[in-house]
Amino acid sequence: MAVPQGDWDIVSSIGLTALGVTAGRAIATASPEPLVRDPYAAEFVRAANPPRPLPTEPGDDALWLGIADYVQLRARFFDDLITGSDAPQVVLLAAGLDARAFRLDLSGRDVYEVDQPRVLAFKHDVLARLGATPRCRRHPVGADLRENWPAALETAGFDPARPSVWIAEGLLPYLPALAEELLFDLVHARCAAGSRIGAEHIPPGDLTELSGTFQTSEAGKQMGLAADNVFSTEPRRDAAEWLTGQGWDVQVDRVADLAVRFGKRMPDVLAGQMAKTELISADL
Template sequence: MCAVFEQWDITSSVGLTALGVASARAVETDRADPLVSDPYAAAFVRAADSPRPLPARLEDTSVAGDGWFRHSRYLGVRSRFFDEYFAASTAAGIHQVVLLAAGLDTRAYRLDWPDGCELYEVDQPKVLAFKRTVLDEQAASARCRRHEVATDLRDDWESALLGAGFDPRRPTAWLAEGLLPYLPGRAEEGLFEVIHRLSAAGSRLAVERASIDRLATLRDHPLFREAFEEFGADVSQLWNAEPRRDCADWLRSAGWTAAAESAQQAGQRYGLPMDDPFDEVMGTATLLTATREHG
């Protein structure tokens, strides 16, 4: 029997954070020197009835506040890093992709995918329904075979993914972007256990990792508090500060090779120094990639 969990749409609970990320991508896309281009992000922002109007253009940040301006740069770095991860994964011959807690991710529509690529988006039913409606209104066309897996990651998402056609015999490129801070420690480990179980040799995984100390610093940082006020919700209340094993250590113990780069280091590679006090805190986030060499 399935457990009964709180459900959310795009303007409540964790769903609202997906809308905030889309807003940041819209702002980043509108820059003269964008690190990522998402032609659909602004449409999500405009279509949602959020607690407060969120910026959909760079000029909107003058009203929304400095927090949004700075946060969009960090999310530009993060998005660019994972875009490159998928480019490298498909170039290595991986044609099966899973986005965990996909939110308003539009990579199925904005990235180039090889012929025959299967992409699975796992998230809450209402979040996926909102995304589908907006993208249909934009006449967007996926560049791969996109599958919606409408389920809760706290439930039996493994069965839901398999039921949607996922093939565990094929190497997979997994992504957990902006997900781990919301999971209890045991749930995070359970997530990796399922990923490991479903990953054939050659599979890859990318995650954004934040330490408990970093989350505490962000929660108390004046500019981050300002961003919460601009957002109309304190999403830090959704973060889970339970102690947990470092996911890189977990993956290595399970036979994966893992490499990590800080967001600050990635920003420097992209020609974007993250050197003011707020950026330095944001830049401590770890962007981790891992490969399962053997089955």
């Protein structure tokens, strides 16, 4: 899978963007009436000691507050997809510092976290120091999405014959078009009846505009999003249409509609781009 970035840890390349998203969860957790409570997020940020300090509590920066609101809306959507399914297996692609195995009650289920080995090693060290206990059977899968990650996943115990939930949160905007298509092909080939897919899709025009917003902002610099080659804006096939053609029952929700559903207001600083982001859910 031709992902353009090289190897990374949690404070470089795509790893730093994952840390920025974690900072968003920390800010949301410390805010009134959060949609998601992640008690580990702030400690991940502190332990990483990033090159530019990242906030972990609400402040005066409108963009960071907007990021936190978007991050919690997106996280809540995918949380509900997971907890609303009876599938015994959950696969978190490019899991980063996702703490669902610890903060959601997924007892009796197998959760596979696929990401770079160095990212998972950092995550393990912090959680071990905190004495955190997973609320499921957790399986870290150190694998590169550019390589044979399905083999690593199955070696870790994943069974394609059993239903599964697949989550691609904060992943697709970084993938070239062909890499995204291959990802869906590989996932679809490993889904039994009763499986579910959740994915985030930002329309190319909005992604270009969003990239510009981050390139000129302090938040973008802190998150490692100030470079113009972080996002991939290549034309690509419509994932929702493709899944429908493969027999999936697909629903597409816009983040702006989710904000209304959960009683949250999309902040003006991101409303022009992120509010139009599509969150895809598909059932087989």
